[in-house]
Amino acid sequence: MDCARPTQLPELAEELFCRQYSEKDIVAIMGGNFMRVAEAVWK
Numbered sequence: 001m002d003c004a005r006p007t008q009l010p011e012l013a014e015e016l017f018c019r020q021y022s023e024k025d026i027v028a029i030m031g032g033n034f035m036r037v038a039e040a041v042w043k
Contacts, residue, residue, distance in 0.1 A: 009030065012030075013026055013030060016029065
């Protein structure tokens with residue numbers, strides 16, 4: 001399984017949008033979940 005390079009993230013987001021993912025889901029996939037957990041843990 002390959003991981004996307006940082007330079008590919010805009011293309012990944014665009015592909016998710018084209019596949020009818022919601023903006024909320026795209027934000028979560030692109031790092032929102034990490035930030036939510038980090039903010040909860042690193043108080």
